[in-house]
Amino acid sequence: MNPHLLLRLPEHPDQPVYWLLFSTETSNEEQCIANGSWPTASDFIAEYADTTVTSGMLSGQPIAAMTATVLVPAARVTLHTLSLQGRLTPAVRQSLPWRLEEELSDDVEDLHFAILHHGDNQAHLAVMQQADMAQWQGWLMDAGVISKRWVPDALMLPVEENQCRLLTIDDLIIARYGQWQIAACESQWLTLFMEGLKKEQPELEFSEAELHSASPLTLLAPQASNTQLNLLQGQWQPASPWHQRLLPWWSSALMASLLFIMLTVNSVLDTHQLEQTAASYQQQANGIYQQLFPGERVVRLQSQMRQKLAALQQPEESSKSMLTMLARITPVLNTFPELKANSMAFSVNDRDGARQSLRIQAQASDFELFTRFREQFEKELNRGSDKGLTIAIEALERTGDKVTGMLVISGGVS
CATH class of the missing domain: 3.30.1360.100 (General secretion pathway protein M, EpsM)
Known part of the structure; x- marks a missing residue:
């Protein structure tokens, strides 16, 4: 058994945080091992370290010991596509946010840009507030979550041609209607959302997921276990484990090296x-x-x-x-x-x-x-x-x- 932990963070601190532990041996939802939720972000921070699996082969094991894939709310993420000629050099990478400046309502300096994919002369970017990234990271650090991958939740919905897949999480509906097309809206605005999308894509058909378990994450788990997408880039990229282990010894090693050099030079x-x-x-x-x-x-x-x-x-x-x-x-x-x-x-x-x-x-x-x-x-x-x-x-x-x-x-x- 190869268990994998999935966490879905909310848009606001007073909303639930969901978790799902599943096996990655197959993508069937029957492979769900355990699932649950915390009512608010504060409850998540306080109780995460003490949460354990209550049934099955992993009964009694804490979920905090497992590396998690973190889903962030699509309502706080926008996707953009830019034409890209040639290689994605560091200079080109730095220029991409400024090419989007006219499409964005916020200052570029206040936003985080993550390149999800580039190829076929196109670059697909995810854009979100730096403040949101800091808030999510604060929740995870305070709770003690081990995670190296963050992805927008709607991008984990199944994708099919001319199909818009819908999933209800609490009073929010997330949607995916293309490889790089996602959206989120409150349930009361779903009809208007569907009408607007139908005008743009008349051939589009809508299908809402039917869940066979208590967790809305079961539909997202198959894609989340195999995805290579990651919002943790640039300043948010996690440090390597070796870097974290060696960091406390860096000052001592540096001082020892300087002392050796000084003694050697002083003899000559x-x-x-x-x-x-x-x-x-x-x-x-x-x-x-x-x-x-x-x-x-x-x-x-x-x-x-x-x-x-x-x-x-x-x-x-x-x-x-x-x-x-x-x-x-x-x-x-x-x-x-x-x-x-x-x-x-x-x-x-x-x-x-x-x-x-x-x-x-x-x-x-x-x-x-x-x-x-x-x-x-x-x-x-x-x-x-x-x-x-x-x-x-x-x-x-x-x-x-x-x-x-x-x-x-x-x-x-x-």
């Missing part, structure tokens, strides 16, 4: 040489940081850089290689103050780490500046010791009076 250099070297490195590091993050004041460089590296979630050795590459390319960057770096991403392209790439999203006033930068970069490499590095420019596009592009610097760093 005298105090005066150390002071000169430290001052030189500090100045170079400050210059690199200000070049990469213009406008940010350097207060505690080491702490600020650790935060930036942690955000990139790169291994320790990759971080060192990244800094080495940055140190080599900074002299060229300094000769182009008009070229502003907005963000960067570093990756290792093979197992032995012999080839890395640094992707810098930059902004300038025209296309020619990117070309002159590449020519100067290649010129510096040909007369220097960094012939193993190459540069390419990708995803150039103009927005208003600004031109953005991706500088891709690749090669081996020793």
Whole structure:
């Protein structure tokens, strides 16, 4: 038996939270092991940890020990489709929310965007309030829920051509009438909702789910057990278990590494040489940081850089290689103050780490500046010791009076 826990969060704190424990060996609703609900979000937080299975082979086991798939109310989520040419690069991913700006009634900064699927020159996005994401996460954390996947509840309804599937949860009706078309309305507005949808799609037929158990989640369980959709992206992406386990030891490991380096260097250099070297490195590091993050004041460089590296979630050795590459390319960057770096991403392209790439999203006033930068970069490499590095420019596009592009610097760093 492979049990799976499904939780459905409400739209408001005073509404019920439903749960369903089912077997993923088959998709039949008869495989429901146990189900229940809590009257409000407060009851859910207070009682979740003590809730146990009361029958079957898992009788007595707490549901809190199981990883849950979380369903969020479709009434708080909207789906959008955008045309997308080419690859989904980081620069393109960052531009998608702004392409929807005119369709949204809220500021882009107040919304969370999750890419559910991209292909066939289209990207399908889910949009919801950052405040809703924070509220749901607060409920789950306070209750002690283990979850790595959130999905809109209506997207777990079965989908059929020219069919609108309806499911009643309390006084709310959720609907799915296409692969990427969902809706939710109160039961009193169902007739108006159906009439409006029928005008847009005359061939559409409506069918309301008939439940054979006490839980409305039984119809959603088959799709929820196999879905790859996930709203937890970007800042809401869950940290890896290894990262969480190693985090308490990070400060100790960092201090031990610094102490070892200082003792080694001190055996070779005298105090005066150390002071000169430290001052030189500090100045170079400050210059690199200000070049990469213009406008940010350097207060505690080491702490600020650790935060930036942690955000990139790169291994320790990759971080060192990244800094080495940055140190080599900074002299060229300094000769182009008009070229502003907005963000960067570093990756290792093979197992032995012999080839890395640094992707810098930059902004300038025209296309020619990117070309002159590449020519100067290649010129510096040909007369220097960094012939193993190459540069390419990708995803150039103009927005208003600004031109953005991706500088891709690749090669081996020793």
